[in-house]
Amino acid sequence: MNLIHELQTALARLLIFPGLVFAVPTAWFFLWVERKAVARMQGRIGPPFMQPFFDFIKLLGKGTPARSGAAGMLMRAWPLIAVSSAAGAVGLLPVLPASGGFQGDLILLLALLELPSMCIIAAGFSSGSIFGEIGSAREAVLSVSYNIVFLLAILSIAASQHTFSLSALAQLPSSPLRWLGIVAILVCLPAKLHLNPFSLPNAEQEIYSGPMTEYAGPELAMWELSHGLEWVAATGLVATLIAPVFPLWWVAALVFVALSFAIVLLLSVVAAATARLQIDTTVRFYWQCTLIFAVLAVASALFMRFRA
Amino acid sequence: MNLWNKLMCYSRRHSPWLFHMNGGSCNGCDIELIASLTPRYDAEQLGVRLEGSPRHADILCITGPITHNAVNAIKTVYGQVLGPKAVVAIGSCPATTNVFIESRTLDGPLNRHIPVDVFVPGCPPRPDAIILGVAKAAEILAERGNKPPAESVMIPTVDENNVCATEAKEVRA
Numbered sequence: 001m002n003l004i005h006e007l008q009t010a011l012a013r014l015l016i017f018p019g020l021v022f023a024v025p026t027a028w029f030f031l032w033v034e035r036k037a038v039a040r041m042q043g044r045i046g047p048p049f050m051q052p053f054f055d056f057i058k059l060l061g062k063g064t065p066a067r068s069g070a071a072g073m074l075m076r077a078w079p080l081i082a083v084s085s086a087a088g089a090v091g092l093l094p095v096l097p098a099s100g101g102f103q104g105d106l107i108l109l110l111a112l113l114e115l116p117s118m119c120i121i122a123a124g125f126s127s128g129s130i131f132g133e134i135g136s137a138r139e140a141v142l143s144v145s146y147n148i149v150f151l152l153a154i155l156s157i158a159a160s161q162h163t164f165s166l167s168a169l170a171q172l173p174s175s176p177l178r179w180l181g182i183v184a185i186l187v188c189l190p191a192k193l194h195l196n197p198f199s200l201p202n203a204e205q206e207i208y209s210g211p212m213t214e215y216a217g218p219e220l221a222m223w224e225l226s227h228g229l230e231w232v233a234a235t236g237l238v239a240t241l242i243a244p245v246f247p248l249w250w251v252a253a254l255v256f257v258a259l260s261f262a263i264v265l266l267l268s269v270v271a272a273a274t275a276r277l278q279i280d281t282t283v284r285f286y287w288q289c290t291l292i293f294a295v296l297a298v299a300s301a302l303f304m305r306f307r308a
Numbered sequence: 309m310n311l312w313n314k315l316m317c318y319s320r321r322h323s324p325w326l327f328h329m330n331g332g333s334c335n336g337c338d339i340e341l342i343a344s345l346t347p348r349y350d351a352e353q354l355g356v357r358l359e360g361s362p363r364h365a366d367i368l369c370i371t372g373p374i375t376h377n378a379v380n381a382i383k384t385v386y387g388q389v390l391g392p393k394a395v396v397a398i399g400s401c402p403a404t405t406n407v408f409i410e411s412r413t414l415d416g417p418l419n420r421h422i423p424v425d426v427f428v429p430g431c432p433p434r435p436d437a438i439i440l441g442v443a444k445a446a447e448i449l450a451e452r453g454n455k456p457p458a459e460s461v462m463i464p465t466v467d468e469n470n471v472c473a474t475e476a477k478e479v480r481a
Contacts, residue, residue: 208360
């Protein structure tokens with residue numbers, strides 16, 4: 001009986017809230033917020049509310065280039081893997097109180113968050129396009145740079161409390177260390193979501209569409225969707241770390257959505273206000289400037305644990 | 309027409325993604341195309357996005373009188389755009405080769421090589437005429453789907469309802 005109940009909870013989380021039924025419209029909404037915020041910052045009116053949805057439907061109705069062999073099959077598979085892993089990451093977020101979860105789901109969440117960018121790297125290299133390869137190489141370098149900081153920041157929060165369970169982390173009282181970690185994660189998010197000033201892999205003026213250059217139609221629609229789901233998962237992770245605990249489920253859900261929205265707005269405004277950095281400047285930024293804070297956070301986390 | 313087809317038609321009309329290609333243009337029309345995306349004209353309100361790859365595009369925007377060197381590139385890129393697709397010829401050059409007519413370096417006009425759906429004449433055309441042309445092309449594309457292109461449409465240069473005309477009058481006055 002207990003197993004069936006747990007299975008039901010897990011399925012509900014993956015498929016309904018915060019999983020697919022909630023996450024897909026939210027992904028489109030966040031994509032719209034991003035474009036609209038950039039437009040407003042530039043003094044434009046910007047796209048209509050349903051724009052990402054129209055783009056998605058239109059892409060589903062377009063053709064795809066003929067592809068053959070193993071590389072062609074892989075190229076078809078990458079966007080699907082990216083979408084499913086991003087959706088899984090959203091499903092793991094501990095939004096509602098007492099929604100289950102298990103020891104170590106933080107590690108699973110980090111792995112699922114990382115898979116889409118792995119897929120982008122693989123997609124660019126398997127497309128055989130020179131622009132795709134340059135974009136993939138940039139994405140790989142970028143991911144090596146920001147992931148150190150990103151993982152260390154999350155690790156410091158987890159290590160200070162001696163747990164790898166997301167729901168336990170979400171219920172912690174706020175401390176200076178946790179805010180340090182949250183700021184470090186926020187600094188990594190523009191690189192993770194390919195936004196200015198770290199929008200190097202899809203730098204349109206330099207390398208066309210980067211790893212996406214050879215993608216078209218439904219496959220491109222899947223990439224767009226996985227990008228939107230990454231938005232939901234990444235901002236949702238920060239939102240669950242910031243949000244205090246609410247006993248009422250609908251208050252918890254509302255606060256989660258409001259916080260995610262605020263983070264999307266913040267990131268979009270930063271993206272609109274900045275220009276793209278060069279790849280070496282970006283790498284130096286993460287390895288020289290931000291890494292210090294992450295190491296400090298981990299050190300203080302360990303110090304706190306030994307003192308306690 | 310069932311619901312899915314209606315939705316698809318509506319989506320195609322509201323999400324034209326452009327790929328811009330220069331066929332030997334003097335850069336005048338290219339600047340006007342970019343101007344149509346800037347804050348003053350803001351074509352993104354119609355869902356327009358300038359894409360980096362022809363694979364992503366729905367509408368191919370071609371400027372210039374089509375030089376010998378450009379012909380093969382234009383045919384290749386036209387093949388790389390996946391259906392349903394439309395072509396907008398921006399400026400007088402791709403329509404008639406303009407002042408460069410009978411030049412030995414040219415192989416224009418554009419419709420000798422690929423089917424053109426909308427001509428936006430002008431030297432250069434105003435950004436609002438270009439936006440009108442793109443919107444018209446999106447409409448054509450949505451109605452036609454994957455069927456082969458029919459005859460082309462000409463965007464009028466002077467139209468009483470067009471913003472161009474009213475704005476030009478304001479400037480003169």
